[in-house]
Amino acid sequence: MAAKSLAITFDMRALIGGLILFVAMIGSVLAFELKSEPQQGALVYGSVAAGSHLQLDGAAVRVTPNGEFVIGFDRDAAATARLVEITATGHRTEHLLTVAPRHYDVQSVTGVPQQTVEPPPEQMQRIIREQQLVTDARATDSDRLDFLAGFQWPILGRISGVYGSQRIYNGKAGRPHYGVDVAAPVGAPARAPADATITLAEPDLFFSGGTLIMDHGYGVSSTFMHLSRLLVKTGDQVKAGQVIGEVGATGRASGPHLDWRINWYKVRLDPQLSVAPMPSVSTP
Secondary structure, eight states, X not given: OHHHHHHHHHHHHHHHHHHHHHHHHHHHHHHOEESSOOBTTOEEXXXXXXXXXXXXXXXXXXXXXXXXXXXXXXXXXXSEEEEEEEOTTOOEEEEEEEOBOOOOOEEEEOSOOHHHHSOOGGGHHHHHHHHHHHHHHHTOOOOOOGGGGOOOOSSOSEXXXXXXXXXXXXXXXXXXXXXXXXXXXXXXXXXXXXXXXXEXXXXXXXXXXXXXXXXXXXXXXEEEEEEEEEOOXXXXXXXXXXXXXXXXXXXXXXXXXXXXXEEETTEEEOGGGGSOOOOOOOOO
């Protein structure tokens, strides 16, 4: 009788243990959520059970103490991505994400002077040095949670350039455009799209002219290019809607506009996917 009672006790323990594991698995599944569609160029928000760890295609993804996270997919991201969730209890779940493709405007232009297509050799050292400054600023991985509040347009106006577009000069592919251009007159105010810390403030970079980079936390950053005037400096804390610069045509710009870019670490994203549609405004 004692042996039978002991067996029943072990059976009950196994049953209870199984139920606990099942409840934990169901809780994990219910906690996982993507709040926007994965697509090329998108910054995607999501949530998991607090205390979980994430990996996107083998790379660790930061998760806030409340279980919120953000991931990004570049212009030419593959059709699928694997997001692995490991809960605080060690349960592992794999989520296979379908990344929607996009079509980009690609134009071929011939007869362009070569000095227009490629920078002069004597400027290469300067360009390399400046590119490192930008890379370092975008590598910031702070605990700020500003990105969770979303983004607002830094300026209103006619959209004159879109993410992903590309030109082929004299048969050679140029770099795709990785931002959204908003046409505006020189001196027009450019506002912070979200709360941030300024991580780069350079008035005269070779390609981008007056340039600001701001950290929104967890690898998410914004970049403003071609500014005629900077109103903040590196290390400044700024609030969403605060005027931080003035539109210009500095650097290699063909006319006055604000070039706004969003990054998730090294992944270049489309700002238009992170804001509401541009309100109707009179063109400058």
